[in-house]
Amino acid sequence: MLLVVQDSGDLARVEACQAIYSAASSARVNWVKSSGLAVGDWRQTSSLPPALQTIRWSAGPLLYLGIYLSATHPFPPENWENLEGRVIERLRKWTGLLRCLSLRRRALVLNQLVLSKLWYRLNTLIPAPGFLTNLWTSILGFFWSGMHWAPGGVLHLPLNEGGEGLKCLHTQVCVFRLQALQRLLYGAGSSAWSVLVHAILRCI
Incomplete structure (x- = not known):
């Protein structure tokens, strides 16, 4: 409660x-x-x-x-303690299968089984300084197995544009913020959480 x-x-x-x-x-x-x-x-x-x-x-x-x-x-540090380590540990468990995974399958593993661990907290909190940058370095190392054949930004493009559809952490945070703002401004009715948000915004 x-x-x-x-x-x-x-x-x-x-x-x-x-x-x-x-x-x-x-x-x-x-x-x-x-x-x-x-x-x-x-x-x-x-x-x-x-x-x-x-x-x-x-x-x-x-x-x-x-x-x-x-x-x-x-920004309580407890929200981010060990989270990066847990994500990297999950990447490590998939490392032994990299030779069996195509680039497309690696992107699917990252989007659905690795990065999904982050969405709840990134949807709710502002990430700690340097958290996303450090994590993105580990993700690129996993995807390319040490050899970066293309700039990291290319991986975020859709398949029909030559990319792999890999989720961008910074973009996803912006999407979460815009979705929350959209629900606040255009949501039907007046939900309980919107009353609290309006009270916080009046104090800023």
Whole structure:
């Protein structure tokens, strides 16, 4: 559960919603096992409703849906630790089969089995400095087996234009940002996440 609190009245409404949920489902939220992210100057848990005082409040990093959130660091390094190593390890497992793979099949392996590990975080977070550049060097080394026969940019072209259709990491990040902006500006209705985004943009 992720709570975005704007004023003290929100906390009372959370407790009221939890009471209605418990009455309707005969189930309770185990607040003792819950963690909360304290954002801003507010740090006093004594002003919270009794049910919410048992939450483990901290400034982060807090893991939520596979992403670390932090009130003190805009880009928690925990989101990128060991990720590059895991991708390179997956490349290493395919290295023994390179002689059996055509260039087209190598591109398919990279797009579907290797780079797919990155899309979730790149869709959600701004990558750490140098992360994409270092990873792209390893990807090119895997694709060409040490001998670069063409510029890396050629590989991103479609097959009918002489390329291999290999995903470009930097371009994919831009695509994710444009898709999010499109959903925000032209999405049907007013989803809960759009309210939060508008609040963040007003503070920039």
